[in-house]
Amino acid sequence: MFDVNEIRKDFPILSRKVNGYPLVYLDNAATSQKPQQVIDCIVDYYSNYNANIHRGVHTLSQEATDKYEAARNTIKEHFNASKTSEIIYTSGTTHSINLVASGFTSLLKKGDEIIVSALEHHSNIVPWQMLCERTGAVLKVIPMNQEGVLDMDAYVDLLNDKTQLVFVNHISNALGIINPIKFIIDQAHRVGAVVLIDGAQACSHVKVDFQALDCDFYVTSAHKMCGPTGVGILYGKEAWLEKLPPYQGGGEMIAEVSFEKTTYAGLPHKFEAGTPNICGGIAFGAAIDYLNTIGFSEIAKQEEMLLEYANKKLLEIEGLKIYGTGSEKTSVISFNIEGLHPYDIGTIIDKLGIAVRTGHHCAQPVMDFFNIPGTVRASFAFYNTIEEVDALVSAVKKAKMMLS
Incomplete structure (x- = not known):
């Protein structure tokens, strides 16, 4: 049985704090964390x-x-x-x-x-x-x-x-x-x-x-x-x-x-x-x-669940737009909030322990196509949780309030 809380015990870095908050690591598209076995x-x-x-x-x-x-x-x-x-x-x-x-x-x-x-x-x-x-x-x-x-x-x-x-x-x-x-x-x-x-x-x-x-x-x-x-x-x-x-x-x-x-x-x-x-x-x-050992079918189920939940919750934030809305997609959400710079959002939510990526993600032609300077990118792995998605959404709402 897939038990995300047991799996998280394999990753020592996930137990640390950032700026006094539990680390919520959502930059897996840049690099994943390493289990104790590795x-x-x-x-x-x-x-x-x-x-x-x-x-x-x-x-x-x-x-x-x-x-x-x-x-x-x-x-x-x-x-x-x-x-x-x-x-x-x-x-x-x-x-x-x-x-x-x-x-x-x-x-x-x-x-x-x-x-x-x-x-x-x-x-x-x-x-x-x-x-x-x-x-x-x-x-x-x-x-x-x-x-x-x-x-x-x-x-x-x-x-x-x-x-x-x-x-x-x-x-x-x-x-x-x-x-x-x-x-x-x-x-x-x-x-x-x-x-x-x-x-x-x-x-x-x-x-x-x-x-x-x-x-x-x-x-x-x-x-x-x-x-x-x-x-x-x-x-x-x-x-x-x-x-x-x-x-x-x-x-x-x-x-x-x-x-x-x-x-x-x-x-x-x-x-x-x-x-x-x-x-x-x-x-x-x-x-x-x-x-x-985890199993790629189990990895896919967990990540699909996180993607669907995060997509739903983030779109409840007024002015938030997600880029990359095709039906065939993996656990990455690239978004902006109208009138706000992605770097500013990323900087604020980092203070709350949330690690995301901001910028053009070494894909500048993609950003030029959408006529934007970059995005906030939250990327999920199988060791992420629903509670971490909730923390992300809460932090983004706070950033929006502070920057608006």
Whole structure:
């Protein structure tokens, strides 16, 4: 049975106070909190078997290597990749996207077309703009409507024999809208285009199946899945990972080095130059194990309940407008109150112990579309409660009264 009060005991930070009030942490779209099980995993690594991996014959190195590669296999199994070698450790989603963008520099030509969506995080816009500058490719954008939903008819019209790459987020970090990525992938493949899905916001809410989606690349970060910062993955189909050149040169990614010629290691090490975030990779595996212990169906039920309740209660506040009102949505509410700046609201409710995010959420084109400077974003996780939603609503009402 799902018991949110028991689950909250796993998260030590949730028992602290902020400005004399119990912490209400509603900034999960920026990063999730970490359970004691993940914290213990990190402490165990540095306390008992800290060593560099893949190179040492001594016991500590072998133990660290085994646990690091076991975590890679945990990630592979969780996401249903076909091979462990298709899981590339990176420093996070942004690193993963830049790795792919760099690799396609030699594979595109002037006049080729790249498609992104109007809902993208800056990390899934800027690397592709830079790629276009390097190659002469042209960037096209899937438009969205006033509900924050992408226009699939317009998307299909954008696809043609010049389309080489399509990049779309699974879930919008700014609005919480869930995009129809299976349709997007299938339509792109119809014209021979390659698809990368930014799953940074999705993987804490849904259990993603790489093979069922048939995506060419999928990227995500550990820190939004109850894992540590500074580690993530790039999943790529083996055929595409073999085609892409290495992103960085150095130790670990080589087979042989001489001053005349270097040959590169096979997958996944070809893309993993240098000493990695060993502890982070191991802890990522521990975080996935923890989430699977909770169960993604239970996580979804709790978060859907919180979203529905928060949506209802917030809309009772006069002048409050929610952005991103499509029917397919996860537990993110982005809102403003007429006549008030989101930063001012966020500052006041922080004094009451409420942690939300304010601003453009690294999705400035989304805010420009709505002609607003930003929003207040409350993002819920499975460890949040109805009582915390009530505290948020009460704090927003107080902020409105103080600022009006």
